[in-house]
Amino acid sequence: MELNNKEIILKKIENIVTPVAESMGLSLVDIEYLQDGGYWYVRIYVEKENEDITLEDCAALSNKIDEDIDKLIDQRFFLEVSSPGIERPLKKIADYIRFKGEKAKLSLKHKVNDNKNFEGIIVDCKDNIIFLEIKEQEIMEIPFSEIRKANLVYEFEEF
Template sequence: MLGKQIEEKIEKIVEPYLKDLDIELVNIEYLQDGAYWYVRIYIEKSNYEENITLEDCAKVSGLIEDDIDSIINEKFYLEVSSPGIERPLKKLKDFERFVGEKVKVLLKHKIEDKRNLTGVLENVNGEILIFNIDEKKIEIPFNEVKKANLVFEF
């Protein structure tokens, strides 16, 4: 089974547990690092005001471990954690939530002759992300985003 298919199956397993706990799924990674396979699940509180605790991560891990084990043939390590300060932005609602923040974006196709852009996300208008990059407004269709994450500045 391909990694993307496994990630989708894991998401279907994890979502109901998280909903019951008032926790949201941020991202899932299923990848090989050296000789080892990893399932990494990133979560955050649904109210966004509280931080995920170690106890939250342990509880989620305990609830989902057997179900995930049943769909993966390889030996793997399960990691459940917060997404961190440079969290990925995956869904349109993630971008809406972080309007006003600095974001790094990798695009599927070039816009303004670039595929990598970093700037302040000024607005989300429907499915158009509006960035201020070097004092210039750039509109990026959400479906052109290959990867995006917050940029932490000291």
């Protein structure tokens, strides 16, 4: 599969960000490179494994990577570094293992039972298959390679 220019830039940004983030005790969750309202953005989402990420963490990472990313991209852009939020994306197999028991929303590449979008509880993850309970006692087996996009779903408590 040949990569397009945007994918090449994303991969190069990942190669810049990952070692710097890891040296700071952060892990890279996702990168977006997109145009929004006439402006270009590089959005980098990072987290800490067992504690909250701070504004200072994000600012420090931004300062360390800004110049290298600036050399990579020809047009003007805004660099944003933040946490992925409570409805964080699920990008790797390790994410599904880590968030077993949590509610997630998955968008698939191809329809299953006339639907591409499913929401349910992550029950398990084995051999690159995600087990998602979509109804009580109804578990779907979804190959990781079929997932186009996925994220956690936060449920607000009712008072």
